Amino acid sequence: MAKVLVSDPIDQVGVEILSQVAQVDVKTGLPPEELVKIIPEYDAMMLRSGTRVTKEIIEAATQLKIIGRAGVGVDNIDVQAATRQGIVVVNSPEGNTIAAAEHALAMMLSLSRHIPEANQSVKNDKWERKRFIGAEVYKKTLGVVGLGKIGSHVANVAKSMGMKLLAYDPFISKERADQLGCTLVDLDLLFAESDYITLHIPKTKETTHIINKESLSKMKPNARIINCARGGTIDESALAEAIAEGKIAGAALDVFEEEPLKESKLREHENIILTPHLGASTAEAQVNVAVDVAEQIRDVLLGLPARSAVNIPGLTPDVMEKMRPYLQLAETLGNLVGQLAGGRIERLTVRLQGELASTKGQPIVVASIKGLLSQALRERVNYVNAAIEAKERGIRIIETHDASIRDYSDSLHLAAQGSLGEHSVTGALLSDGEIRITDVDGFPINVPPSNYMLFTVHRDMPGIIGKIGSLLGSFNVNIASMQVGRKIVRGDAVMALSLDDPLPEGLLNEITKVDGIRDAYTVKL
Numbered sequence: 001m002a003k004v005l006v007s008d009p010i011d012q013v014g015v016e017i018l019s020q021v022a023q024v025d026v027k028t029g030l031p032p033e034e035l036v037k038i039i040p041e042y043d044a045m046m047l048r049s050g051t052r053v054t055k056e057i058i059e060a061a062t063q064l065k066i067i068g069r070a071g072v073g074v075d076n077i078d079v080q081a082a083t084r085q086g087i088v089v090v091n092s093p094e095g096n097t098i099a100a101a102e103h104a105l106a107m108m109l110s111l112s113r114h115i116p117e118a119n120q121s122v123k124n125d126k127w128e129r130k131r132f133i134g135a136e137v138y139k140k141t142l143g144v145v146g147l148g149k150i151g152s153h154v155a156n157v158a159k160s161m162g163m164k165l166l167a168y169d170p171f172i173s174k175e176r177a178d179q180l181g182c183t184l185v186d187l188d189l190l191f192a193e194s195d196y197i198t199l200h201i202p203k204t205k206e207t208t209h210i211i212n213k214e215s216l217s218k219m220k221p222n223a224r225i226i227n228c229a230r231g232g233t234i235d236e237s238a239l240a241e242a243i244a245e246g247k248i249a250g251a252a253l254d255v256f257e258e259e260p261l262k263e264s265k266l267r268e269h270e271n272i273i274l275t276p277h278l279g280a281s282t283a284e285a286q287v288n289v290a291v292d293v294a295e296q297i298r299d300v301l302l303g304l305p306a307r308s309a310v311n312i313p314g315l316t317p318d319v320m321e322k323m324r325p326y327l328q329l330a331e332t333l334g335n336l337v338g339q340l341a342g343g344r345i346e347r348l349t350v351r352l353q354g355e356l357a358s359t360k361g362q363p364i365v366v367a368s369i370k371g372l373l374s375q376a377l378r379e380r381v382n383y384v385n386a387a388i389e390a391k392e393r394g395i396r397i398i399e400t401h402d403a404s405i406r407d408y409s410d411s412l413h414l415a416a417q418g419s420l421g422e423h424s425v426t427g428a429l430l431s432d433g434e435i436r437i438t439d440v441d442g443f444p445i446n447v448p449p450s451n452y453m454l455f456t457v458h459r460d461m462p463g464i465i466g467k468i469g470s471l472l473g474s475f476n477v478n479i480a481s482m483q484v485g486r487k488i489v490r491g492d493a494v495m496a497l498s499l500d501d502p503l504p505e506g507l508l509n510e511i512t513k514v515d516g517i518r519d520a521y522t523v524k525l
């Protein structure tokens with residue numbers, strides 16, 4: 001039975017789903033060295049932001065097939081290392097959207113009305129009504145940085161509270177911003193005009209310290225900042241300083257450069273509200289993310305695709321289901337052309353032909369690469385790491401689309417340029433989904449792929465087919481089917497044989513010695 005390690009607290013419903021297919025061990029708060037020690041036993045891992053899945057842990061994870069993040073952010077996982085090792089990383093992109101948005105809104109209102117301090121004051125037996133004069137958000141300007149799922153929900157609610165909305169998100173269209181009632185502006189204008197600034201961005205190179213000493217100096221003295229997105233997007237010491245000097249009015253932070261928060265000046269100011277990364281911590285969100293991710297882990301352990309894999313973009317279950325026959329075709333052709341080309345492959349061209357040309361090529365390209373590398377890497381190559389493995393081997397991938405119809409309404413053409421020369425193959429699907437190899441090196445044929453195949457390039461002359469047949473017979477190799485493709489009579493031709501048995505050692509060499517044979521290749525599909 002498969003084994004799943006749950007290394008952060010998740011809702012019990014997730015554990016129940018995983019238990020349908022696996023032994024589930026819930027071991028939270030393990031130090032990294034302990035994780036490195038135990039991870040080789042596990043097929044899957046499920047976590048939240050509390051576990052750092054480092055390169056060392058991934059390299060020790062020899063059985064691991066999937067890492068499930070019960071939440072959105074995967075910045076605590078070395079996704080690159082996982083991808084290289086063919087481990088799928090999945091998350092729950094929407095399970096905690098509402099929880100995080102509501103936390104940001106709660107932070108904004110708490111800041112405006114001094115709720116945490118007022119609460120503390122009453123609990124300390126005081127009644128300080130004058131001390132806690134607040135500010136209304138009605139008719140104030142909210143600057144939303146990052147207008148994705150959470151930013152959009154915050155904008156929607158803020159609009160209904162009568163706020164004016166500015167937004168900065170270089171990847172969002174004006175139409176989308178208009179729909180949400182937001183005016184898209186540049187960052188400097190957003191900083192200068194906003195009374196409240198809320199961050200809903202991932203931490204990237206561009207967003208690291210997007211709020212810093214300089215941007216803080218552009219803000220209004222009454223500006224209040226909310227960060228329920230990611231630590232590191234704000235320069236915390238610059239923020240503490242700006243608030244201490246009265247340059248801005250306050251901040252509410254749920255996420256920090258280092259978590260848990262260590263010694264920090266942020267703790268010193270009354271008008272800074274701090275929560276311990278609680279954005280996703282609602283009962284509802286925890287059920288949503290646990291179900292979403294546990295189901296994906298269960299599916300992957302059952303050999304099914306995951307719906308939100310962050311490192312197999314575009315290969316959702318829908319796409320996999322619809323494209324399955326074409327992915328199989330691409331893998332078969334990739335495997336075939338890789339073996340025909342032999343040696344070191346330098347370039348793979350994938351051409352989607354006929355009606356297939358209108359399809360998104362990426363899944364087919366990935367499947368072609370997987371097939372191409374399968375002889376060298378066996379089960380180590382999968383949809384997750386195929387592209388990265390090709391890149392690391394210096395294989396240039398070219399994807400082209402050609403809508404002109406040939407013999408089949410749609411077909412796939414692969415050409416591999418290698419250290420030993422260039423070879424190409426074309427294949428198509430019959431109406432029942434069966435694969436046909438329809439062309440090898442420009443010679444038309446029509447053969448189904450089979451486990452053991454022999455391809456020869458020879459002079460089209462009498463007797464040659466008989467000689468090959470007798471030679472195979474003398475080695476007790478049974479021919480299941482045979483086809484010859486030629487362009488002109490008595491010119492060059494290609495022979496494709498499907499064999500019931502593998503070629504015995506030395507036979508290929510004998511075949512190449514037959515008069516008229518130019519080349520011979522054995523292939524195992």
Ligand SMILES: NC(=O)c1ccc[n+]([C@@H]2O[C@H](COP(=O)([O-])OP(=O)(O)OC[C@H]3O[C@@H](n4cnc5c(N)ncnc54)[C@H](O)[C@@H]3O)[C@@H](O)[C@H]2O)c1
Nearest residue numbers: 073100146147148149150169171200201202228229279280
């Ligand atoms: N505090 C929490 O507990 C909690 C909970 C959930 C999500 N989050 C975090 O909130 C953030 C937003 O999550 P989401 O689900 O809305 O993600 P999302 O992907 O839907 O939205 C992110 C938006 O940021 C935009 N963006 C990217 N780079 C940008 C840049 N340089 N400048 C401006 N905008 C940029 C993107 O275009 C996108 O629209 C993530 O970092 C996520 O990890 C935190």
Ligand SMILES: O=C(O)[C@H](O)COP(=O)(O)O
Nearest residue numbers: 048049050071072073280
């Ligand atoms: O990225 C996320 O989903 C949030 O940061 C939530 O993190 P958590 O699952 O550790 O609460």
